[in-house]
Amino acid sequence: MNKLQLAKLPLPARISLMNSPTPLQKSRLAWGKDSLHWKRDDLTPFGLGGNKLRKLEFLLADALNHKADLIITSGAPQSNHARLTAVISAMLNLSSIIVIPGEMPSEWGGNLLLDRLAGAEIIACGEEPLAEAVERISSERSFQGRHPYIIPLGGSNALGSMGYFLAFFELMEQAKEQGWTPKTLVCSVGSAGTLAGLVAANTLLPQPLRLIGVNVISISDQLYSRVQQLASEILDLLQTSCPLPTFEITSDFIGAGYGLPTPPSSEVIIECFRTDGILFDPVYTAKGVAAVKNLMQQKSRELPEEIVFWHTGGGPAIFDQHYYTDLLNYT
Ligand SMILES: Cc1ncc(COP(=O)(O)O)c(C=O)c1O
Known part of the structure; x- marks a missing residue:
């Protein structure tokens, strides 16, 4: 083509x-x-x-079209997708939340460090299934007046x-x-x-x-x-x-x-x-x-x-x- x-x-x-x-x-x-x-x-x-930047070109355009002011995504603590979502959200003046499974890490190396530098809020969801935690957090933030946009695992x-x-x-x-x-x-x-x-x-x-x-x-x-x-x-x-x-x-x-x-x-x-x-x-x-x-x-x-x-x-x-x-x- x-x-x-x-x-x-x-x-x-x-x-x-x-x-x-x-x-x-x-x-x-x-x-x-x-x-x-x-x-x-x-x-x-x-x-x-x-690779996630090629996906975020489309996903964040959609978020902006939906007038989102908060991007929520999820992934493993060393998620590259989460890192790039956090950075690009920050560049677009959007807040971001990254939901990770299990407990809050005690080490902040690699991608986790970069998530923090990009200003993402990191929420550890414990035993709760990741997808359910994302939906719950999104509803809570909507209730507080935010306009969340959920990006699925890995975009x-x-x-x-x-x-x-x-x-x-x-x-x-x-x-x-x-x-x-x-x-x-x-x-x-x-x-x-x-x-x-x-x-x-x-x-x-x-x-x-x-x-x-x-x-x-x-x-x-x-x-x-x-x-x-x-x-x-x-x-x-x-x-x-x-x-x-x-x-x-x-x-x-x-x-x-x-x-x-x-x-x-x-x-x-x-x-x-x-x-x-x-x-x-x-x-x-x-x-x-x-x-x-x-x-x-x-x-x-x-x-x-x-x-x-x-x-x-x-x-x-x-x-x-x-x-x-x-x-x-x-x-
Ligand atoms: C570095 C890297 N390579 C490959 C992949 C796999 O891409 P996909 O999730 O689109 O299968 C990922 C996903 O997170 C990744 O971070």
């Missing part, structure tokens, strides 16, 4: 938070015959970057995921300008919006790419149908219908669970930092890169392929004591 065709789609309103295109950079790693490129969404312009509804629908074409255009065509595209999957946007866009290609999502959340069969559902909601929003192409989800790299580093993920953080000078994060991208390494090392193909890993950010989490202590074991 070229720029003209894209411009004809009924895209929702958005604010501008990107300095697109983000770099598309060839890796110096030699993990086999394939060539590997990084799509650098860790280098998006604000709040130390990451992953159809509106937010639209950011990655567009990003897919940005990548294709960029690769074309560089004189090559991606064959396989890999990204890490959490709340599923990033992959869903890419999947929706991929349906519009005459020759779709191989899309692989690396599950870092939990082993569940629901993730695949969640991505499918979100992708078809994006196409509905754009009044475009298309059969959904197949995509793959691998759950082989989660290790013991969400947020728990594995030896391969910790090793690729060090390897990529030393070879390409790029920092991957222990929660999301390092597990994705570990999957890419495995794919490139296992393949016995005749012809080398062009592989892209979408770097979705997350670097600040490394400055949480839990993560840097683990990484020091690998230096």
Whole structure:
């Protein structure tokens, strides 16, 4: 789909938070015959970057249209989404609340520190389910005269995921300008919006790419149908219908669970930092890169392929004591 065709789609309103295109950079790693490129969404312009800015362009435009004065979102204490929501809300003169599960942390490293610097109010909801706590806090603040706007976990509804629908074409255009065509595209999957946007866009290609999502959340069969559902909601929003192409989800790299580093993920953080000078994060991208390494090392193909890993950010989490202590074991 070229720029003209894209411009004809009924895209929702958005604010501008990107300095697109983000770099598309060839890796110096030699993990086999394939060539590997990084799509650098860790280098998006604000709040130390990451994939959520592409989603927030749409979500915060919607919040402003609804005359919101308070943004409420939720996530794990080291949520990159929460960090970027807090920073961009502050830049737009909106207050923000971040609801986290469990008790109030005693350490304020990594993303939590940045949430505080951005002026977010952090509320720990204890045993109460996160989604219920968000609704309750929103009602309480409305009662007090505020106009809250709730952004779902990871910014992953159809509106937010639209950011990655567009990003897919940005990548294709960029690769074309560089004189090559991606064959396989890999990204890490959490709340599923990033992959869903890419999947929706991929349906519009005459020759779709191989899309692989690396599950870092939990082993569940629901993730695949969640991505499918979100992708078809994006196409509905754009009044475009298309059969959904197949995509793959691998759950082989989660290790013991969400947020728990594995030896391969910790090793690729060090390897990529030393070879390409790029920092991957222990929660999301390092597990994705570990999957890419495995794919490139296992393949016995005749012809080398062009592989892209979408770097979705997350670097600040490394400055949480839990993560840097683990990484020091690998230096
Ligand atoms: C650094 C990073 N990479 C990848 C993801 C996964 O993106 P999604 O939630 O859209 O699946 C997240 C989600 O929080 C993230 O913070």
